[in-house]
Amino acid sequence: MNQNPFTTIQTVKTALTFALLLGLSGITLAGQAPGPLSAPDVPVTHRDRIYAAEQFSNTVSVTDPADNKLLGVIRLGDPTPGNLSPLYRGQLLVHGLGFSPDRRTLAVVSIGSNSVSFIDTATNAVRHVTYVGRSPHEAFYTPDGKEVWVTVRGENYISVIDAATFAEKTRITVAAGPGMQIFSPDGKYGYICSSFNPEVAVVTVADHKVVARVKQESPFCPNIAATPDGKQVWFTLKDIGKTQVFEARPPFRLLKTLETGAITNHVNFAHTAAGTFAYVTIGGLNQVKVFRTDDFSQVAAIPVGALPHGLWPSGDGTRIYVGLENADSLAAIDTATNQVVANVPVGQAPQAVVYVPNAVAEGAGTQGLQPIGMAAQTTQLKLVPVANGKPAAGAAAPTSVTLFDQGLLQVLQASVTGLQPRQPYVLALASRTDGTGPLEPLATFNTNPAGAAIVNAIGPIRQVVQGIAGTEARRYLVIAPSGDGKPAAPVQVQAM
Template sequence: MRIRGAVFFLIGAMAAAQAGDRVYTADQISNTVSVIDPVSNRLLGSIRLGASVPAALSPLYNGELLVHGLGFSPDHKTLAVVSIGSNSVTLIDTETNSVKGKVYVGRSPHEAFFRPDGRELWVAVRGENYVSVIDPAARKEVRRIETANGPGMVLFRPDGKYAFVPSSFTPEMDVIDTETYQVIARVKQASPFSPNLAVDQDEVWLTLKDSGQTQVVSAKPPFETRWVLQTGPITNHVALVANGQGRFAYVTVGGSDRVLAYRREPGSKPELIATIRTGDLPHGIWGSATGDRVYVGLENGDAVQAIDTRTNRVAATIPVGQLPQALVYVANATASDAGNARLEPPGVAREALHVRMTAAPGTSTLASASVSINSLGLIDSLQIAASGLAPGQSYRLVLVGGPQPQNLVGFTAGTGGTAIAQTLGPLKRAVAGSDKESALRLEVRSGDGDEVVLRQTGAEVGSR
């Protein structure tokens, strides 16, 4: 499904959202937080936290860099925004969209969330080996809890008794007793790279991006693994949803542009009930307050899609900032018109070029890739997400059609045959061209030769 920026609806699908509810995305390249009204499924605007590259590379730069993670307080009045590149957590007032304060933590934090009682904000410092515990009122770190190397996220069981911390570098999920701040269990992950998890009173679902799996663990001692599901390449985020039809889990699978819906019955293996086609590279996901929808961020589509959980069909598509990562749905985030204050239009974020790549003729591979080229002003940011490659093999993204092929970025496929790589340059105009004759093309070639593995099969400017 190619995203053209239009918003479309299924009749009656959006009825349960309430005035004051908000959907937020963390936009990694534009360094913004996009704000969506789920009643109208309309982008209200962006909270700008930083500048784009190359301004963000200045030694005098003091804005946020690589806006990536999101969490919110139990009263739904504070949004915590994690920026990987600036090692910071920005606290935003959801009523006014204003910055209340900023806390600096260790190297490359990834995600953060408040305890259910609201007393503390816990930050997974993925570039190191601990969770940073923040006093949100004093806006300072008060303790560190050592974990396995590379903690990817932290979420709490709803009663607040335990915190669950998977790792992005080590095959271990740690369980922390929130009263003693001690790790009381170390659960073996099926593979090392977990970026995300979802928790309810009974289960923990953690995604395994490297192996394309989702692991289901009991949320109660002894925290045994119940199931390991084969979900697919670039398994990104997961959301647990409960509504009148039962209990469900929704998993974003970036390598196949799909969301998988599972029915969850006590004591039974999760049942796959729907495979939902989305736009390019679905990433963040969160359920609405009533469980009638899930919202999905499209990392290479620069958009959010709403899925009606009654029909498991895409019901709306909303443009957002550049390369959205984490996404949260916050009910009753604002109670007045001030909830639309201080929001900026998306600007050049509306001008992304989206490219589809498929296996070259004559190859036996089932590989494919999506490419997003976002304008940063004078230069562009390019991201390729590929799946179906040979694990451990090296590849090159090459610009062809000119006097000489030009290597753009090299990368190596991981254990699941997937890879995500980025580069910068004046690329959008070169790939789009003024006409078919002038446009250059993208190819993925083998790293040590000229074998063409993937070829560009289409390109669209997503002017929104």
């Protein structure tokens, strides 16, 4: 059929005008998640920013990827015990991150204060705070930029926020404990995994209707991502150490279940000349594993540091940035070599990480940023297995421990692996290096099906461990089985 030349010319003009408007407005898209594969890559420049949400310092760190330099932090709240005051007005347990399609607004979720803080990426100023239901976990914009969906993990719904007014406009009811949501690159579907129930809900964005449910192999999914080609959805199962993949379009068929490892955290993608690759953080192994998305074969296992958590690709897919929860740093991975090429110090216990291309269209973009300060003060320890009543010589350390300095107190976080599945244990202090003698419990916990756990305690732990002013004996961290409320002989002891 012959096409009207005038219509063709008008179509071309319209396309050119639209492209020009996109350029003038500063909107940049990339063939990287969460954008569509057809969009152009965005090379790394000083206009880009990496943001990490840090739950113990209640900060958002801001890094320039062009030279891997920390520019400062956005301080959303205070450390403990200041945040325990009945008059406390800051945010608590800063955890989740999302950003608008125009790259101008960052959405920051704080679990403990039930909030979403909307931050201007050019000025680092909080534009608005929206309070939602109990214990929200993650927030992300729909691809058209009109809505922000927030998983309210402590309840059974998605809070849908109007991106223009920052007010909740409706709720989408799902199974209790929605963990995270992400969208198909074309904006048709939202995919919502659960942290309390073994199902992923598929929702049509236009009318907020649940149109499908995909079975999870376990109830605890913390993270979900869609491939840029719009064909696959990957989600992680933290409690059993697996990652599952299903078709992003009807009938949403399960494609693959991968055994990834204890404390499997987040997943994201990089599209390169060699194909599209899934990067998965494995907290229990201190690795990022890399898989092809065409045949699901593993191509790399990258040592990155203590307890890798969130991760995000650069706008051109040349790098993946990984938040190291128990090392207070970002690891930069070169996707061509799958090697760590840089480390950037950030705040305490980074959780979600996002890379925002062209976040700062003009100016320095450092307004409102503060020095990292006390958030940089941490101490790392390791626990090793016990064999024949003694620390196993030359054994790998299955448990990493970090003390996050909060001033008078420290938050202790242990990334525990190498134990029996679904069993009770106690993290305790011993007066002897081999763990023998009386134990002083710090925290009790149960391991997950992979024999792992994330264990927290708070108090003047460093002072107790080191001995106060030399008047008390030094203490040593141990892990022991617990039965009838009493600890047995330790199975892991502090490495000397």
